[in-house]
Amino acid sequence: MNARPLAFANVRLLDPASGYDGPGAVIVTEGVIADVVRGAGPGKLSADIEVIDGQGKLLIPGLIDIRVKTGEPGAEPKETLKSAARAAAAGGVTSMVVQPDTLPVADDPSVVDFILRRARDIELVNVYPAGAATKGCEGKRMAEIGLMRDAGCLYVTDADRPIVDSKVFQRVLAYARSFGVPVAHRPADPWLSAGAAATAGEFASRMGLPSVPVIAEKIGLERDLALAELTRARLIVDQVTTAAALESLKRAKDKGLDVKATTSINHLSFNEIDIGDYRTFCKLDPPLRSEDDRLAVIEAVASGLIDVIVSAHAPAPAEDKRLPYDEAAPGAVGLQTLLPALLTLHHEGHVKLIDLIRTVTSAPADLLGLPAGRLAKGARADLVLVDPNAPVIVDADKLISKSKNSPFDGRRLQGKVLRTLVDGRTVYSA
Known part of the structure; x- marks a missing residue:
């Protein structure tokens, strides 16, 4: 678990389970989503919360x-x-x-x-x-x-x-x-x-x-x-x-x-x-x-x-x-x-x-029947912060997989993962 609670502020929330696609914030505590704020920002947060400014990027399950x-x-x-x-x-x-x-x-x-x-x-x-x-x-x-x-x-x-x-x-x-x-x-x-x-x-x-x-x-x-x-x-x-x-x-x-x-x-x-x-x-x-x-x-x-x-x-x-x-x-x-x-x-x-x-x-x-896949209070804090507009040119040799057999090798895609959380822990950061 992260030592401190996290808040993703100034993000575009996309939650297919509820149908919401719009501005908001998510607060993560002890591996779960403590709160989902839609629309305006989360307001004043306590000093012990680490705030991540999403700069309008996409936050999805x-x-x-x-x-x-x-x-x-x-x-x-x-x-x-x-x-x-x-x-x-x-x-x-x-x-x-x-x-x-x-x-x-x-x-x-x-x-x-x-x-x-x-x-x-x-x-x-x-x-x-x-x-x-x-x-x-x-x-x-x-x-x-x-x-x-x-x-x-x-x-x-x-x-x-x-x-x-x-x-x-x-x-x-x-x-x-x-x-x-x-x-x-x-x-x-x-x-x-x-x-x-x-x-x-x-x-x-x-x-x-x-x-x-x-x-x-x-x-x-x-x-x-x-x-x-x-x-x-x-x-x-x-x-x-x-x-x-x-x-x-x-x-x-x-x-x-x-x-x-x-x-x-x-x-x-x-x-x-x-x-x-x-x-x-x-x-x-x-x-x-x-x-x-x-x-x-x-x-x-x-x-x-x-x-x-x-x-x-x-x-x-x-x-x-x-x-x-x-x-x-x-x-x-x-x-x-x-x-x-x-x-x-x-x-x-x-x-x-x-x-x-x-x-x-x-x-x-x-x-x-998995306890995942949604942005909701009490849900497991499995989250991805994404820049949906960032260009990505795939280089198979740089993929993390031990095998490099990607048909996307050399292809230009659009969308870059910036940060991945599992149970509130950051497991990947760009």
Whole structure:
């Protein structure tokens, strides 16, 4: 905790949970928000309060990123929990949910407990584990969902691997529902997707890349939604990236199914043409889509059809990326570029700022029941002070993550994190 109470004065408060966007101040005491003052300044403060003049900059709740990969345990050269936490703090991410496809896989309570204990030792940002839906993320036998829930996992998922066996997936959904645990699942037809490095179309054909048709996402999603309706489970659709799948998602939500959807900041910021001359930093899973799909997904964010935006942080060392395109590892780091990329979308006029910030604050908090994501008296003091207009040119070599595989390398973004607080402690300052 800070030795002294803090007051952020002369700031623009943006709180999607309450819908407020305007001038104000926030006072932090003993790790929580002691008061939120809207409009005029906080008035006369006692001498023991440290006052930070925000100079009109943006003060928002700390970001919540619910899809982050690390290498720990088992592949620490890619990323450790500590290096990921440091990158998160620099990016304004105060809470992150780490994926279970580690070595060993987080498919039992002992690995979940290990991650929670390591995060407490690091004392930077809030780290929560997701548990594996099936043993070893192999899609064959159900993992210990109830025990992992009791140990502290927030949802279950097999990460990048779709559960092919519909009977197994039905059991996972039904069992998770009995414990109130959401299931996150990547919508993809596994046979159409096998070996794909790009999205099928003229561009992939010209580049000679093995590709997957966009209908593979819709086919996978239709099956998942049918089983979610059958079991009445809570389903998180993991990274919707195509216009075709959005039609299925809307129909399911209109029917009242308990379905939420995410998309990645990468698929909002890039299209298949950004692969350029076989740029492996732009090889992602799911692969980058057409410009029409990108614009459709942005519109789905603006309308609220897509609930949450994730960084899809997936570190890969240079030796896994400096290969022929179809052999290179997919994935990109994204913890530090998530917020400036979101702000750039706002500056380009695609989505209202409050709606963008909602997708990384109150929306994921409400989805997973986290005590974060809002500027309110008594709330946890996870805060980010941001200059939304500051230009940022991304230099991948200077990113804090151990791996430097960023598709944003060299791109000009707009929005700079000035200060990040977790539980009232300053964990990053520019």
